[in-house]
Amino acid sequence: MDIKIIWSQYQASLKAFLHSKIANPSDVDDLMQDILIKTHQHLYAVKEPSKIKSWIFQIANNTVIDFYRKSHASQNVEVGSLWYEQEQTQVITELAGCVKPFINALPQDEAALLTAIEIEGISQKEYAQSHDINYSTLKSRVIKSRKKLHQIFNHCCSFNIDSQGNLLDVTPKNNTCLKC
Structure with missing residues (x-):
């Protein structure tokens, strides 16, 4: 090089x-x-x-x-005036819009679960209580749904992740993937 x-x-x-x-x-x-x-x-x-x-x-x-x-x-x-502090909420909102089509590709019950927990920020305990689901059962469902979502992502894109698990780069694998 x-x-x-x-x-x-x-x-x-x-x-x-x-x-x-x-x-x-x-x-x-x-x-x-x-x-x-x-x-x-x-x-x-x-x-x-x-x-x-x-x-x-x-x-x-x-x-x-x-x-x-x-x-x-x-x-x-002021810490609030730094660009890397200000953009976090905006970036999260923008990324949520990009992730939503992938979540919606899941079965309806799994999509609703991940939307509530991952996008809307509802805690798993709160979700379990409001939907009358055993908390440990819900945790298993979340893990299973996240794995399915991960499979959808991997089918569509290649990800470059650093040693701390932070996303560095995304490359689409083909033109038929879901778009944000």
């Missing part, structure tokens, strides 16, 4: 990503340089060339977070 080829391939999209998160163009240039250095220093750690894109963007995301943390330490910035 050649750093020059990799950098030329992703430089423009990285810069666009940084501009969407950082207002000052000179800060963007500084962060681009930091990302290039980190990429060059740790490129040996990437074993699969297909994972380069998600790896570089994870470096970029972490670099932006570090940038805001450093500026937060030197300024009194």
Whole structure:
């Protein structure tokens, strides 16, 4: 893997990503340089060339977070004003809209169960009580429904997940998959 080829391939999209998160163009240039250095220093750690894109963007995301943390330490910035704090609710709402068609592909009772628990945020105990279901039975049903949902996802897309289980990248396997 050649750093020059990799950098030329992703430089423009990285810069666009940084501009969407950082207002000052000179800060963007500084962060681009930091990302290039980190990429060059740790490129040996990437074993699969297909994972380069998600790896570089994870470096970029972490670099932006570090940038805001450093500026937060030197300024009194409210935590609520940071982009990575503000977007969490919005991202969850957007992702729920994308997951909903997949959940709806399940049998009706399983779809209703996962919609209530995963999308609406109702606790499993609360759901079990309101539907007069034994709590341990409900837990088993949730696990079974999640496995079926996972099978639907895997049939449709390839997922790149980091060591902590965070989703890094999704690639559709074909054009017939459910869309959000």
